[in-house]
Amino acid sequence: MSANYAATATDIYKTFGDTMAVAGVSLAVPAGSIYGILGPNGAGKTTTIRMLLGIIDPDKGSRQLLGHERPLEAAHEVGYLPEERGLYPAMACEEAIAFMGALRGLPIKEGRARAIELLHGRGLGDWIGKPIRTLSKGMAQTVQLLGTIVHEPKLIVLDEPFSGLDAINQAKLEELIRAEAAAGATVIFSTHVIAHAERLCERVAIIAAGKVAFDGAVDEARGRLRPIVHLRTRADDGPWRSALPGDARRSGREWKFELPEVGPEPLLRALLDGGAGIETLSIERPGLHDAFVAIAGEAAAKKMDEPVEVAA
């Protein structure tokens, strides 16, 4: 199991006071994949990640990180960007990166050299020697991200990595995640923005209310839903209407319904033979958002769209 999976959780539980934050989460992250943990704020994503990494122990259940039952034993091969970013403000950028590497077993000199290389490689050479406190929040986050990967970890865990970044830096981060995955690393990231997961992930876990509502390939999540047919006809009525499913919704002369299981052919034949007069016809694959709504429910999806409030 451990050879194929970079991280697994088996039925883990965590209660804080009277709140059950994680209620029986199981997931398996294939090695070398980009894995998204998707869910609204407060769904239990961060708690799940903290348990996977061994920062906290689950009340119940077990987890494995790179084949280790005790996650800290794998610490040297893991990189982690917490949701609440934090660096020592007085440290210079390259020192902060080297320090984070040193925590993960990278010799400090090597870390410093790599930090300088990483900064130069991103055209950030002029940050060298600058204390963290002089940087903007987004800049500090970039430094911390570089510190997360400086020791070339096999597994990179990023908790809400896109929040706090502008569009340009979000694109850069996507690029970095793809590059790390291409180099063989496994990347786990959590997000409440479906678009990021949709663009990046091969697999996702959808977490809502402390439970995994879905764990699998993005295509599989989409596959849970039938494609949607959008149809506009010249004719108002006719025998072709019987080929449309009963729950088809109509607005004017436009119809919207799930593609019947028998496929598009019987539908097309009925439309043509019945003289419906097809004006436009499109069959769309559902997006991850639709899948999310179908899997996690309307309420969870609404929560995802709420603006992020940075909890104190």
Added chain:
Amino acid sequence: MTIRETIGAAYVIGRRDFHATVFSKTFLMFLLGPLLPLLFGFLFGGIGAQAERNETPPTVAVISSGADFALLDKARTRFIPLEEGRPLVALRAVAPEANVAAQRDQLLKAEEEKLLGVLEGGLKAPHFTGAVNADGRTVKQIALFVDEAQLMASGAPTASRGPPVRISLTDQSGGSLASAREITARAGQFLIFFLTVFLAGMLLSQLIEEKSNKVIEVLAAAVPVDSIFIGKLFAMLAMSLVGIAVWLTAGAIGAALFLEQGLGSLPPPAVGWPAFIALGFLYFTTNYLLIGAVFLGIGSQASTVREVQTLSMPVTMAQVLLFGFAVLGVGQPSSAEAIGAAVFPLSSAYAMIARAAEQAAIWPHIAALAWQILWVILILRVSARLFRRSVLKSGPAFRWPWQRKAAL
């Protein structure tokens, strides 16, 4: 995690803390702070000595005949060997006037004279008037002078009332050595106490920085909490030793410049000076680690700087209590108090340094050091576990009693 990895991670944490502290501008203040009182001490010491030299000794005016005064002055001279730093009351002859009572009042009122009192009535009816303590030095001395002068006046032989005491000197008697070593024992205890009180308090706030800037999450994900605690504790120990080295050097230079005797005047400890100094260093280290580990554990539970500040007074008081416990056993190293203080981990270092001054055996020190180190490890482990439980919220739900209340 192997022990090697835990220590390695602790080194990374400790190195960061040490650099962040020692290579900061405030560290200069830290180094200079304790030197200021020393500097002022020398300065004011000099001024004080100057003032003392200018001062006239306390004086009593004697209204009497010349003969009586001569006897009184002679009597006083006999007691001069007992002065030892504090001069005897000086006597000043005043010829009697017609109205002695008025003369006395006038003398007492005169401000420029600085008189302690007035003695009138000669040796026949001596009467002392003055604003002094009824059973104080001045009254006792005047009584002695008068008594001696009266003896002389009665014609008793002063030159030889009998054979003088024959005096044979030995180096040190057993009793004097034991009591002298108590001084060394107390000095050793106090030095360790003083340095620990000043230096260990910083450990209370050691985890506040990481908690407030959220670095704790990065640390806790990468290394065991044990490593964080060990690293922080030893970083502060190293920083304290840097400070102590600087102060000792400055102190030694100061002592060489200003003191004639310095430490040489302390009685030698039972284990000898080199072993005593080495043990002093070791016991400071273990004491710092023990008390520091407790402080680190307590401080790690605090979530704000305000809480840490509030905690600092009670924990200092607790330290005074520990010190007081160890002080009880000084002078009686086999007593229950001394052995109890040596066994109780948090007062063990104080008790053992006193023992080093009083008893020559070395093996109890090896045992005590091992015992103390064991407790440092235990305290650190418990602190780290509590930190994981109550701060990182790991494992089964755990709250301190006061947090339970607050949560309701």
